Amino acid sequence: MADPKGFMTTPRQDWPRRPVEERVRDWDEVYVPGALLPIITEQADRCMDCGIPFCHEACPLGNLIPEWNDLVSREDWRQAADRLHATNNFPEFTGRLCPAPCEAGCVLAINQPAVTIKNVEVAVAEQAWELGFTPPRPPDRLSGRTVAVIGSGPTGLAAAQQLTRAGHTVAVYEKDDRLGGLMRYGIPEFKMEKHHLERRIEQMRAEGTKFRTSTAVGRDVGAAELRTRYDAVVIATGATAWRELEVPGRELAGVQQAMEYLPLANRVREGDLAVSPMSAAGKHVVIVGGGDTGADCLGTAVREGAASVTQLDIYAQPGGERDEDAEPWPTYPKIYRLSAAHEEAGELRTAPAADADARLFAASTLRFTGDADGRVRSLHLVEVDTARRPVEGTQRTLPAELVLLALGFSGPDRGDGLVEQLGLEMEPRGTVARDAGFATNVPGVFAAGDAARGQSLIVWAIAEGRAVAAAVDRHLTGSSQLPAPIGPYDRPMTV
């Protein structure tokens, strides 16, 4: 801590976002390029080095936050990069995409704005690349053991990097044509530009990890065959089986799943398509679902030039302050948050029917109606109370030419036959069952990430990847020096 009074003298300052009018005209990240580095040293100095850093506990990776805050405040980027990479394979992903439960657990946040931990993380990550502190780290010697990782999302990539660096020969199988999982075709570029992914994948290739894209295990390669060819298999296939909305009119053309819509927009950015066949341009758009996926649809529809965009959230609008009884510090509270996409929608008034930003809270969809050609034209909704009972007299109709369902995911997609071919036991809620050591019921087969945990976050996915790597390494060699930041049953802090 260069300045022990930093938290008293320096106010919190976040990485500024570009003006809304400017950023909705492109797909680049929303932040002002170059504006983070000049402020971040002072921001890191706000860390009190409080002795019992709850931010460690709140971060599933156990990131050594006060240590790197101190190093950043002294501008010792090399050491900061080492400490950061000691616990996190991909800090440039979490530094952009993580909802930062660490900041909710920051001791300063008891009565002041938290340290900008996520901003410090991304600044260190970027400085590490800029200054050449992230060279490939191939293993000194090979173990002669082989591992197949199925899925190249953050879980699969983290597991593969850890196992490769431990000396095992690792091949990642990915059914999509490009690597990255939901970070590739789900999350839009304005949240994370894809060149960050490419850079890491190049590092992994140079370390010796092999990648097999456009290869669905179960369909293009038999899962049981893969099991016999490799000494161990890691299932990191994510949880992309989407939830449905069973209301009249669901079958109308133009009522789509968010994960049908977002990948097409991302493919336009990748240069695969000139225009998305599902583009929101000129259309009245309604997004059903109030989470991250819905917000990503919102930002995408705004950039595509929608005539209007409204987002429906079935929950009541949360308050601006945490409920100290139900969700006391240092837990991650449900409070009203304004994502970049909501800020854009609010400023541009994309949803004339909504009050502040594009969201209508406590809104439940009753049905869709369409035109003679079977295309959706309207969405009919009703306000609901906290028990989701309709409130009388609150029915209303919104114009809707594109409806995007963003209602979450129930578990892994079973379409490829992987589960059946291996004879995997599943949990009643639809995820892959595993024991306390990440092992499934099939010897030598392990499961990690959203496929086993259920729909989660990138920070949990990386933590799962690191932890499953330690379990696989132990299985292959009898012991392991690899870190395991979480167990399979760990969950976010609650009261």
Ligand SMILES: Cc1cc2nc3c(=O)[nH]c(=O)nc-3n(C[C@H](O)[C@H](O)[C@H](O)COP(=O)(O)OP(=O)(O)OC[C@H]3O[C@@H](n4cnc5c(N)ncnc54)[C@H](O)[C@@H]3O)c2cc1C
């Ligand atoms: C639209 C959207 C936005 C999100 N935004 C955020 C965010 O801002 N911040 C955040 O922290 N989290 C976010 N999340 C959640 C986060 O992306 C996931 O929790 C995380 O990606 C899970 O990682 P994973 O590696 O377990 O699975 P995934 O990322 O889903 O990767 C699984 C991979 O396995 C592949 N696969 C599946 N089956 C097979 C098979 N049979 N053979 C070969 N490959 C296969 C898939 O193609 C995929 O590439 C978002 C999720 C969505 C849907």
Ligand code: SF4
């Ligand atoms: S990964 Fe997320 S929780 Fe952990 S330090 Fe970074 S922003 Fe905080």
